[in-house]
Amino acid sequence: MVAESMAAQAQKPRWGEMEDEEAEDLDFLLPPKQVVGPDENGIKKIIEYKFNDEGHKVKTTTTIRVRKLAEARLSKRAIERRSWGKFGDAATQDAAGDNRTNVSTEEILLERPRPPGSKQEETKASGDPFQVSKAGGVLMVCRTCLRKGDHWTAQCPYKDLAQPNFMNKPPTPDADKPGLGKNTYVSPALRDKGPGERTPTEMRRRNDENSVRVSNLSEDTREADLGELFRPFGTVSRTYVAFDQKTGMSRGFGFVNFVSREDAERAINKLNGYGYDNLILRVEWAAPRAT
């Protein structure tokens, strides 16, 4: 059920694409409402489409589990007790619909423990909604065009052509460079650069320059979430969330390093002041590391 709702979320337009799309209010273009199930597990799915306020098409998948209450095997005595009359305050005070017993509106999960401050590589692989298909298998995601399930990044037909358009990237001078054919791989660190050798320290400094400080994060935000939030703006080389060593709780800020400065700038412009997890994010250039 979790994978389902996440998949529904993934249908919403991403932040990086928001202004690139043309607003449409053509309700008749929407696919009709679908009801699937209930299947043998009692899972019933309702898929609805609508345009939201910003004119984006939103797919809402509601998953309902139809459960038979009396599936448990009960003893004779227990069945007899079922028909007992109410007594005490239950008889006098519990009218129908008095909300004495409620089913939580919130889905509570058995949360698996996470060592504080850990890099979360495993959960990234398994918990990332973009990589998990409905069937539970790994879904292909193209980082260039963000298309899911179609092809891998390396096989992207838009690899050279569409990247600038998709991500609003300024045209890279790569193609003009001598010795760099259209299909040759250029390491991210060397893209957008003039000729000349670079020492590792220079690259490091450069990386620090593209570091974006994100503060006012909610405590539940992890590295993976930051990556998810910032990836639409460009290739992210590092995400980091600061954890308090004593309590193991998030300290409410983190850093995201972009490969290119332009992406970082766009991310700052777009996400500074963006409401994330009911807090308003503050996104700015990270202060240079004191050395």
Added chain:
Amino acid sequence: MRPILMKGHERPLTYLKYNRDGDLLFSCAKDHTPNVWFADNGERLGTYRGHNGAVWTCDVSRDSTRLITGSADQTAKLWDVKTGTQLFSFNFKSPARAVEFAVGDKLAVITTDPFMGETSAIHVKSIAGDLNDQTSESVIVIKGPQGRITRAVWGPLNKTILSVGEDATVRIWDTETGKLLKESDKETGHQKSITSLSKSMDGTHFITGSLDKSAKLWDIRTLTVIKTYVTTAPVNAVAMSPLLDHVVLGGGQDAVNVTMTDHRAGKFEAKFYDKILEQEIGGVKGHFGPINALAFNPDGKSFSSGGEDGYVRLHHFDPDYFNIKI
């Protein structure tokens, strides 16, 4: 999973108990009226009105006909489960804290707190099958340990009584003579007040939770520590899954200290641990205050927690809970 929230109490919960068949759930709170609920859908069946103080613990007989409750109004009361009528009242000179029926429901152990010059004591009462023969005479009274006795349960074959208390020691007493048979080791045992105790389904081992932020699994005969589960907050409640090798610890910082410490250190979670590997499996959040009571349904497919916030939360596990691997 979507827990069922049961709001039947106006004050913090103190104890939760399922009956043997797992279809009824009894809840005790600091308000004066224990409640009984249907354990599948959380509907309230009835209340037991008559106590005049906080109700600390309860126990239900194996055939689910009688309920015994221990209360701060210095009484322990027997109730008819079906109608909620009071059958008998045992009067003490100090608040009654822990109660439990013996195997066979012919005896009950009741502990009383130190109060107004009275020292804490463990009373054993005989429970008559016919109500007219019921007396308030104690079969035996055991005195000795200092401080409050927070929990007392019967050992195998009713031959022993186990008690835990504020002095951080687990003790085994002989039921016949009242002699102290065994005492837990100071080194390996708990360092702070023991708040809770829960026996395994087969009665071979038990788990204790303590304010020293740990829970320990003990052998019921030799009183040796088998396992230790370390957590980050004081433990107020413990429960053992009858189905899987899981234990649950509930707690959180003292309600008194909530405003005086950092807001981050709340930790009002029911934490699941692997019983054998002592490793944390996960946590179930939801309460707005420390968890005071935990109970597993005897079928192992649901559990309930009661908190300082006055709510009982009844959780039916999702199917994937049963396939968790570490």
